[in-house]
Amino acid sequence: MLYPTPVLTDADQAVLAGIEEMRQNLRHQIQGSPAKWTLGLRKYLTADAVARSNSIEGFRVSTVDVQDLMDGERDVDVSEENREETLAYQRMMTYVQTLHDVADFEYSKGLLNALHWVLQGHRHSARRPAGQWRPGAVYVTDPDDPRLAAYTAPAADEVAGLIGELVAWLNTDDGSHPLVRAAMSHLHLVSIHPWADGNGRMSRSLQTLMIARECVLAPEFSSIEAWLGRRQNTWAYYAELKRRGSTFVPDQDVSSWIRFNLTAYHEQAQAVQGRVDRSAAVWSMLLEFAAETGLDERTVSALHDVAVIGRIRRHRYEQAEGLTLQQAQRDLRDLTAAGLLEPVGRTRARYYTEGPHFPERVLEVARTPMTLTAPYEVG
Template identity: 70%
Template sequence: MLFPTPALSDADDRVLSEVDRMREALRHQLQNAPTAWTGGLRKFLTADAVAASNSIEGFKVATVDVEDLMAGERDVDISEENRAETLAYERMMTYIQTLHDAQDFSYSKGLLNALHWMLQGHRHAARRPAGQWRRGPVYVTDVRDPSIATYTAPEAAAVPTLMAELVDWLTDTDESHPLVRAAMAHLHLVSIHPWADGNGRMSRSLQTLMIAREGVLAPEFSSIEAWLGRPGNTWEYYQVLGRRGSEYHPNQDVSEWIRFNLIAYHQQAQTVHARFVRSGRVWEALTDFATTTGLDERLITALHDVAMSGRVRRTRYEQNEGLNLQQAQRDLRELVRRQVLEPVGRTRARFYVAGPNFPEIALEIARTPTTLVDPYAATQ
């Protein structure tokens, strides 16, 4: 038995309609924006989702470090465990992104187990197999006291039947809004907890996949994982899940879970739109700077990374502009010579930050924070 999808309240319908409008507006904006900087935005959002979802599980890697790892950079100052978890999650997320428009797509137990192997294959062990249903009990323990189980998942013997029911549910269609179905899929999977480890990230990834399959926005613009990874939201995430009970009891009203997800969808849409606008304004400011100072236009990519992410590495700049090693090195040396950038570190671990002649207006735009609106506030 799975959780029944609750009916939406009038306030839920209003918020959902606002989310739909924001996502549709962003889709049109992306279609008309220059690809030079929207490509960087896509990579950032992917990295941010990976960093946030992993951080919920205790693997702390900054988004900018995830961006560097995604670019193939090896000299990133993080632990080997964090590196392995980041690269595994990024590989799985990349595959999920390719599935958003797959023509011959279907949900199956095999697909879910294959995704789990991508995520946890590097940790595969006889007692905690990756890509296979768990063979024993699994618990979610209290952060402060591991001797206390805040949630006990269904018995291992029940997992195959429950997962077969979930796959049937994923395959069938109903009249629920796709965003609501995606939220319910997250709840179903995280409550069944079918694997020995990685259940939270798998549940969030399934939600991302379902939203992406809807086809309104590209996958990197669809995830709420970055929103869930903010400390206050992570705490509330666990609270809302915890109020479902300490054991699997799907015969209950989960309207609170849907409302929580609708807030996440709404505020993440606000966040992505704000970064989209900020990125565009920074690009314009840097274009003006390059024109007035006689810099080659391709250097804007490196400067944009510094303004938006705080630094740039030669590897990323080289890839973004399709340059060879010598060209990228020559360009960055020129920016250092002009004191637009400053190098930090030596040889392969070197990266570049804003120097004294970096255009301050671009930094001011990039650093301007966004105020998020509670979509339910108007109805309270």
């Protein structure tokens, strides 16, 4: 038995309508924007989702470091464990994103276990197998005392049957809104806790996969993993899961879980819209600056990353503009000589931040914080 999908209230419907309006507007804006900065933004949002979702599990790597690892940089100051976890999650997320338009796609036990292997294969052992249902009991322990069980998952011999129910539900349209179904899939999977480890990230990834399959907007613009990874939201996430009880009791009202997720969707859409607006404004301002100062237009992508992300590495700039090693090095050297960039570190670990002559008005636009509106408090 799975949790019944609750009927949305008028307030829920109003919030959902607001989310849909923002997502449609964002879709049109992205489609009409320059490919270079939208591609960079998509990579950044993917890195942010990976970084913050992993942080919930205690693997802390900054978004910019995750982006460097995704770019293939080796000289990134992170532990080997954090590197492994970051790259494994990134590989799984990349695969999830590619499934958005597969024509004969269907959910299956095999798909879920395969995704789990991508995520946890590097940790596979007889006691904690990857890509296989757990052989024994599993507990979510209290963060302050690991000897206390905050949640005890269903018995191991119930897992296959429960996952069978979940897969059947995933492959059947029950008439609920896709974003509501995605939220429910997260709750179903995390409550069953079918693997010895990695259940939280798998559940969040399943939600992202369902959003991707909706085909309204690229999943990196709609995923709530980055929102969940913010410290205050993470604690609210734990508290909401705790409301379900200390054991699996599916015959209950989970309306508060839906409200929690609708809030997450709404606030994440606001945050992404704000980043898109800032990125677009910065790109336009830098194009004008390049024209005024005689800079090659291709250098705008490097200056844009510095303004909106905080730094640029030679390899990323080289890839973004399709340059040779020598061309990229020369451009960055010239930008440094002009005082627009400042090198940090040596040789392969070097990256560049803003220099003393970087246009202040661009940095002001790029780094002015925005305020999120709580959707259920509007009106």
